[in-house]
Amino acid sequence: MQDEQPFKISVSQNALDSLAQKLAIATLPAPAPVTYTDSALDSEDWTYGVPRPTLERLLIHWRTQFLPRWHEHQAVLNALPQFTRSIEVDGHGVFTAHYVHKQSTHNPKGAIPLLFLHGWPGHFNEVSKLLPFLTTPPANASYPSFHVVAPSLPGFGFSSAPTKTGFAVAQYAEFSHKLMLSLGYTEYVVQGGDWGSFIAHRLAYLYGPKYVKAWHSNFPAGRQPTLTRNPLLYLQHAVTPYSAKEKKGLQMMQWFWSEGQGYFAIQSTMPQTLSYALADSPVGLLAWIYEKLVKWTDGYEWGDDEVLTWISVYLFSASGPETTVRIYYEIAHQGNMDEFARLWSPIPLGLSFFPHELVGGPRTWARTMGNVVFESEHNKGGHFAAYEQPLALADDLRAMFGKGGKAFGVVKGKDGY
Amino acid sequence: MAGHLDTLAKKLALATLPCPAPTTYTDSEDAQDWTYGVPRTTLERLVHYWRTSLLPNWREHEQTLNALPQFTRSIEVDGHGVFTAHYVHKKSEDRRRNAIPLLFLHGWPGHFNEASKLLPLLTAPPASSDYPAFDVVVPSLPGFGFSSAPTKTGFALPQYAEFAHKLMLSLGYDEYVVQGGDWGRHIGLGLAYTYPKHVRAWHTNYPRSAGPPQLLRNPLLWLQHLVTPYSAAERKGLDRMQFFTNEGTGYSAIQATMPQTLSYALTDSPVGLLAWIYEKLVFWSDAYDWGDDEVLQWVSIYLFSASGPATSARIYYEIKHSGRSKELINIWSPVPLGLSYFPKELTPVPKTWARTVGNVVFEADHDKGGHFAAHEVPHALADDLRKMFGKGGKAYGVVKGKDGY
Numbered sequence: 001m002q003d004e005q006p007f008k009i010s011v012s013q014n015a016l017d018s019l020a021q022k023l024a025i026a027t028l029p030a031p032a033p034v035t036y037t038d039s040a041l042d043s044e045d046w047t048y049g050v051p052r053p054t055l056e057r058l059l060i061h062w063r064t065q066f067l068p069r070w071h072e073h074q075a076v077l078n079a080l081p082q083f084t085r086s087i088e089v090d091g092h093g094v095f096t097a098h099y100v101h102k103q104s105t106h107n108p109k110g111a112i113p114l115l116f117l118h119g120w121p122g123h124f125n126e127v128s129k130l131l132p133f134l135t136t137p138p139a140n141a142s143y144p145s146f147h148v149v150a151p152s153l154p155g156f157g158f159s160s161a162p163t164k165t166g167f168a169v170a171q172y173a174e175f176s177h178k179l180m181l182s183l184g185y186t187e188y189v190v191q192g193g194d195w196g197s198f199i200a201h202r203l204a205y206l207y208g209p210k211y212v213k214a215w216h217s218n219f220p221a222g223r224q225p226t227l228t229r230n231p232l233l234y235l236q237h238a239v240t241p242y243s244a245k246e247k248k249g250l251q252m253m254q255w256f257w258s259e260g261q262g263y264f265a266i267q268s269t270m271p272q273t274l275s276y277a278l279a280d281s282p283v284g285l286l287a288w289i290y291e292k293l294v295k296w297t298d299g300y301e302w303g304d305d306e307v308l309t310w311i312s313v314y315l316f317s318a319s320g321p322e323t324t325v326r327i328y329y330e331i332a333h334q335g336n337m338d339e340f341a342r343l344w345s346p347i348p349l350g351l352s353f354f355p356h357e358l359v360g361g362p363r364t365w366a367r368t369m370g371n372v373v374f375e376s377e378h379n380k381g382g383h384f385a386a387y388e389q390p391l392a393l394a395d396d397l398r399a400m401f402g403k404g405g406k407a408f409g410v411v412k413g414k415d416g417y
Numbered sequence: 418m419a420g421h422l423d424t425l426a427k428k429l430a431l432a433t434l435p436c437p438a439p440t441t442y443t444d445s446e447d448a449q450d451w452t453y454g455v456p457r458t459t460l461e462r463l464v465h466y467w468r469t470s471l472l473p474n475w476r477e478h479e480q481t482l483n484a485l486p487q488f489t490r491s492i493e494v495d496g497h498g499v500f501t502a503h504y505v506h507k508k509s510e511d512r513r514r515n516a517i518p519l520l521f522l523h524g525w526p527g528h529f530n531e532a533s534k535l536l537p538l539l540t541a542p543p544a545s546s547d548y549p550a551f552d553v554v555v556p557s558l559p560g561f562g563f564s565s566a567p568t569k570t571g572f573a574l575p576q577y578a579e580f581a582h583k584l585m586l587s588l589g590y591d592e593y594v595v596q597g598g599d600w601g602r603h604i605g606l607g608l609a610y611t612y613p614k615h616v617r618a619w620h621t622n623y624p625r626s627a628g629p630p631q632l633l634r635n636p637l638l639w640l641q642h643l644v645t646p647y648s649a650a651e652r653k654g655l656d657r658m659q660f661f662t663n664e665g666t667g668y669s670a671i672q673a674t675m676p677q678t679l680s681y682a683l684t685d686s687p688v689g690l691l692a693w694i695y696e697k698l699v700f701w702s703d704a705y706d707w708g709d710d711e712v713l714q715w716v717s718i719y720l721f722s723a724s725g726p727a728t729s730a731r732i733y734y735e736i737k738h739s740g741r742s743k744e745l746i747n748i749w750s751p752v753p754l755g756l757s758y759f760p761k762e763l764t765p766v767p768k769t770w771a772r773t774v775g776n777v778v779f780e781a782d783h784d785k786g787g788h789f790a791a792h793e794v795p796h797a798l799a800d801d802l803r804k805m806f807g808k809g810g811k812a813y814g815v816v817k818g819k820d821g822y
Contacts (some may be wrong), residue, residue, distance in 0.1 A: 007760035009426055009485065018431060018433070021427075021431055022428075022431055024425055025427050025428060025431075026685050027424065027684050027685050027725075028679075028681065028684060028685070029680035029681060029683075029684040029725050029727045029728070030566060030724050030725050030728055032676075032677040032731075033568055033569050033570045033571075033731065034566055034569050034570060035570040036566060036570070042541040046518050046675055048675065048677035048678075048731070048734060049675035049676060049678030049680070050677060050678050050681070052677070060589070074717075139694060156685045161436070162439055163439055163440060164439050164443070165440065165441045165452070166439075167439070171422060195819075205587030258674075259674045259675075260675075261670065261674070262667075262670040262672070262673065262674040262676075262679075263671060263673050264670075265667040265669075265670030265671065266605030266667030266670065266671050267667070268667070269607060269663075269664045269665065269666070269667040270453065270454035270664075270665075270667050270668070270696065271454060272435070272453035272454030272456070272457070273453075273454055273455050273692050273696045274454065274667075275435040275692075276434065276435060276455070276460060276676070276686070276688050276689045276691070276693075277682035277683060277686050277688075277689025277690070277692065277693065278435070278682065278689070279433050279434060279435035279632030280428075280686040280689050281681070281682050281685040281686035281689055283681050283682075283685045284681045284682025284683070284685050284689060285682070286681070286682035287678050287682065288679075288681075288682060289783070291675065291678045311419060319436055320433075320435055320436055320467075322435040322436075323435075323436060326438075326439065326453070329453060338665070338752070347459075348785055350426070350747055362435065365586070367509045405427060410604065
């Protein structure tokens with residue numbers, strides 16, 4: 001295995017020129033049909049998807065402001081310390097693993113190693129706001145500190161992409177686990193949302209409790225308890241009425257399955273057919289991802305530069321933006337998702353419930369995910385919790401792993417203090 | 418149009434292709450491995466051809482598309498304003514005939530020119546034969562081809578039917594018959610149900626049904642279904658339906674929920690649009706040998722359409738969100754109905770299922786052909802229509818004074 005190399009994103013002039021040329025001749029679609037909502041502005045009517053006035057405004061900003069000053073935005077992405085190294089995955093060859101690695105500022109020996117896993121359309125830089133709370137807690141508080149590793153999953157960001165079929169959850173888990181081992185972290189904890197939560201769940205099952213000591217998820221997508229598998233939860237679910245938050249969560253789930261899973265359906269069946277459009281059209285890619293940034297967050301005020309920086313991680317990724325969507329195909333074809341979801345690990349699990357998450361269903365369902373020792377309810381925040389509500393998420397991790405927390409001291413000799 | 422062509426040339430010159438899909442463990446070459454969707458090698462070849470051959474010779478291809486006589490006129494749809502209706506209108510070559518007025522309805526990703534091979538067989542049957550002649554009308558549905566697009570939400574099946582019906586009336590056809598596949602089948606049923614005094618019979622090559630016959634709704638068919646085993650062909654059809662349902666409906670899911678989000682990519686990238694449609698042309702046809710010119714002319718109708726290539730996708734959204742439309746898709750109509758069964762249709766249903774939809778007076782089985790029957794196997798489809806509407810056929814003479822002879 002190759003030694004670690006420091007990495008900085010450095011988009012080629014060719015790529016920037018190509019982008020400029022495409023933006024200059026971008027063709028926009030007709031506006032969506034008018035609906036009978038009271039929203040006065042077209043730009044607020046998201047019934048059919050991203051409204052044209054909104055996308056057009058972003059396009060102009062991209063072309064006239066953002067792209068000409070790309071190097072400033074690239075510097076923002078390069079603020080976190082990044083590296084690459086080789087990681088081999090059984091049956092799939094050697095990958096270039098791209099990752100953020102930031103150690104605790106004041107506590108190199110005792111900080112808890114934490115693996116942060118993104119999903120789709122997330123990326124390594126989603127951790128940027130959360131990270132300082134973990135690596136550099138205020139000196140006067142009694143919060144634990146962490147070493148944080150945030151990889152780009154294979155096919156995303158600046159990691160290389162799988163070239164053989166069948167690179168599914170177990171492979172993403174193997175990749176992540178081997179990365180942690182290669183960094184010298186033989187015992188660690190995991191935090192994940194979206195696919196990151198599925199991968200964390202598998203890491204717990206495959207490599208816990210020997211290596212993975214505890215995990216936390218902000219994507220509590222459990223399964224309905226069954227009498228034979230989860231008798232206590234089943235009973236609890238049968239007799240406890242849903243709380244107001246749970247009812248709202250069920251509504252979100254219903255909306256998602258009825259109106260919000262079109263992207264999931266195409267990405268999990270014919271990702272290559274979709275990929276021509278995503279690879280060839282920056283505007284198309286922008287709309288495809290931006291829709292999620294808005295619909296999946298809880299009133300988060302996205303700045304234009306923020307959005308375009310986010311999209312740029314996809315556009316300029318090592319293997320192209322389209323390789324990211326294949327994770328849906330691979331996981332959908334790996335076998336019975338229900339069975340996989342029910343794999344159970346005894347290691348401590350923490351759950352954070354954010355109201356605007358896509359899968360915020362009954363708490364009894366979420367508890368089937370594992371050995372839940374910590375739960376936290378929030379009044380604000382959506383799918384991209386680490387990015388929208390970094391302090392809230394950090395506080396949850398502090399409560400779970402800090403002194404007095406249910407997962408305090410899970411990693412031998414590294415309790416964060 | 419010149420601006421369009423220049424832009425297209427520029428976009429093709431700048432086109433960025435994705436990396437190839439992951440290799441699977443089949444023995445086929447990459448170009449034949451469609452597991453993840455359109456293979457890169459195939460698309461790359463088509464893009465190259467588009468850029469270096471078809472586009473520089475565009476005027477020839479435009480002429481091919483202009484071979485059929487086309488017109489526009491205004492059609493108003495209640496609550497949705499006035500539309501520019503673009504349509505082909507070809508009357509029987511032999512003007513002495515009392516030709517049967519036939520409305521041909523396309524679907525997605527079909528278009529008006531799908532009828533081009535079928536049309537002469539209907540309007541100019543051989544003089545020595547005993548086949549009926551038809552006057553054929555082929556509109557571009559609103560949002561497709563060179564018709565204008567709806568600008569208000571809610572333009573669903575009743576509206577598409579109203580549009581098509583008013584077009585026929587405006588052409589002087591008070592009584593007519595309908596032939597349709599894909600959305601054309603749903604609109605055809607909507608027409609038959611809504612305008613039974615005008616739609617005297619209809620035919621579809623997409624004999625779709627929501628499910629098997631139900632005891633209360635179709636007791637005789639239910640009984641028949643109970644006691645008759647599926648034929649080998651029907652079992653194969655059900656397998657195909659399962660495959661389509663599991664692997665082939667992604668496009669429909671996004672088009673029916675967030676069509677506008679999708680439309681940015683399809684509008685901005687000709688290569689993306691090509692892949693999106695070409696996949697259907699291949700998957701949905703029965704090993705049809707698509708020529709490059711053929712494919713690119715087909716996609717060009719979408720690319721150069723009046724309201725842009727992606728407005729057509731909204732029909733999925735509108736129908737999904739219209740309770741009335743979903744009702745109409747499964748409604749029963751007494752208007753005489755003809756069914757043609759093609760083996761590579763998307764959801765080939767057993768006959769007992771298909772018959773639940775209407776007053777079936779004609780059925781025909783085929784060994785070859787898929788979703789785009791009029792384009793793939795025009796003779797087979799024409800023969801079915803001749804049998805159904807010709808002398809001795811169950812729908813002979815349905816249109817007063819216009820029996821086709």
